[in-house]
Amino acid sequence: MKQSFKLAGLAALMSVSALPAMSQKAAAQEKIKVGVIVSLSGAGAVLGQQARDGFNLAVKDLGGKMGGKDVEVIVVDDELKPDVAVTKVKGLLERDKVDFVVGPIFSNILGAIHKPVTENKTFLISPNAGPSSYAGKECNPYFYVTSYQNDQIHQILGNVAQKRGYKKIYLMTPNYQAGKDFVAGVKMDFKGEIVEESFIPLGTLDFQAELSKIASMKPDAVLTFMPGGMGVNLVKQYKQAGLLDRIPFLSTFTVDESTLPAQQDAAIGMFGGSNWAPTLDTPQNKKFVAEYEKAYNSVPATYAFQSYDAAMLINSAVVAVKGDLSDKTKVAAAMKKADFPSIRGGFKFSNNGYPVQDFFLTKVAKRADGKFQTEIVEKVFSNYSDRYAKDCAAQ
Amino acid sequence: MTLTLALVQILNGLQFGLILFLIAAGLTLVFGVMDFINLAHGVQYMVGAYLVAAFTTMTGSFVAGLALALPAALLFGLLLEVLIFRHLYDRDHLDQVLATFGVIIFLNQAVKYVWGAAPLNVAIPDALSGAIEITDGMLYPVWRLVIIAAGLAVGLALYLVVNKTKLGMLVRAGASNAAMVSALGVNIRLLFTIVFGVGAMLAGFAGAMVAPILSVEPGMGDNVLILAFVVIVIGGIGSIRGAFIAALLIGLVDTLGRFFAPTLLKLLLDPSAASQTGRAIAPMLIYILMAAVLFFRPSGLFPSKQ
Known part of the structure; x- marks a missing residue:
């Protein structure tokens, strides 16, 4: 008797817990969900904050919508610990059912979350970490980098x-x-x-x-x-x-x-x-730097701009497939086109999902308003792709 | 040239040792006199650095900032003692370790909440910001000489207070037998509070002095805490003299180890491997030193308990 009560209770619990999951799934089709996983505590906290702020700024610039659908951004802290990152990213994938994951800052965290995200056929966009490990043979159609190869x-x-x-x-x-x-x-x-x-x-x-x-x-x-x-x-x-x-x-x-x-x-x-400096002379960059400084009262670093570009990249893909994310191959093809005005100007993806872009030597200077920034001294490489791309089977 | 370099490295070791001494002096007294393990001592070093950063920004002068930060560090130490540590003296060591570890976590988060996670900058007073040229091309930062002078001055002052005053006599007596001192009618609780406050202030002073050299950031006290414990174990718990000599010893062994180990290994290995292993071996030397001291003198170089 007792046993069957327990079973009945269990069944009731399961049906209750299944309900929100179902309603979430229905909701996921109405809006675009992006999980942002960066380091917001520990030694890398400032970098993570910049990436988070850059992403939020982009979403704000897009009016909170991508391809006509509302965007929901869920930010989590990986605490710069690979085991924590795996737990958190699984939460994003299984509980929140995000469509895109943006992160992380550090390569060792990427090593921990790359497999769970890409195996779940969810797009992973790294706004900073660009290790060689995923640039060659292990390149993946679900993985894109908006920064550089380290x-x-x-x-x-x-x-x-x-x-x-x-x-x-x-x-x-x-x-x-x-x-x-x-x-x-x-x-x-x-x-x-x-x-x-x-x-x-x-x-x-x-x-x-x-x-x-x-x-x-x-x-x-x-x-x-x-x-x-x-x-x-x-x-x-x-x-x-x-x-x-x-x-x-x-x-x-x-x-x-x-x-x-x-x-x-x-x-x-x-x-x-x-690959960038606040003084880089493109109209997008001027607007970005001014907006960022106004919103967060600090000068943006590469983490912020690469994360802003990550949001614009996602938007370009969502717009290209008219908000229908069900066909992953189409979305991947749209992502690879990188059809958005990058803050750095010229930007496209190599066959491995890593950028082809210019690189600069920069120098630190004090601005008239007393704040500090890096400024471009000279261009060192033009339209430069990484040396691992040739080992990537994708075209 | 090599001789000058060696001399400069000795100076570097001395400076590092004196910073360790400022931190360890309070720790050894608290441990020795009160038999209280205070893991949160490193946090007081961090708080000192943050206070001087805050007051320097507020007043625009490092000297004024330091003058305000020291009493504030003292008050902060007393506050911690009254609120938390006082209730732990009668508990066993494990309880003390747990509670003070909790204080570390709490305060590391608290400074992040108040000042943010980004490291803060503290400017050196202009007059002391340069470097003096020792020989051709060999420069030495003036501020590090100031640290050496300040460390030696505090060491001398502590020596005089501990060895020549009544208060110092009580502290020494407390370190060797606290129960007896209490039985003789001395208010041992008040003595504890004074020792604790001064210890916290010294750690805060060390934090304030290194603030212009090192970045002021959450968790900056965690690394030095371990070294401070090594110092008091080598020096003998409760002994200021022991802490002074052990701190200098560790400062010198660590700095010279980093300098000589790669150079010596180059005779045996290829340059790249020597540079890598040498610098990896050097930090181990202080622990080897500690093990050796404990083997020959289990209660440290200058034990205060008989």
């Missing part, structure tokens, strides 16, 4: 160092996979002598011992990849050690608009590699 940014520095005729350079990077990619990226174009490959333990905050060594070795330039808080410290200490006036500082992901509020004057004159 190696390309590092390659800019090696290329510039070679062109400027530096004879000996000093490399400095955290001791983990991305740091090794940095060294490999620099070596692609730089043929001179590398006097030191300095792999710093992750989390190092005081670089004085390293800086003393640089001062005594007197290289022609220091090339570094030092993201986040490590970069903030390195930049300040580099300037304090009096090295900035003597040895050029070329970096990737070390001086940008997300770190400049903390680095301020110490970063002025430092070089970076990028």
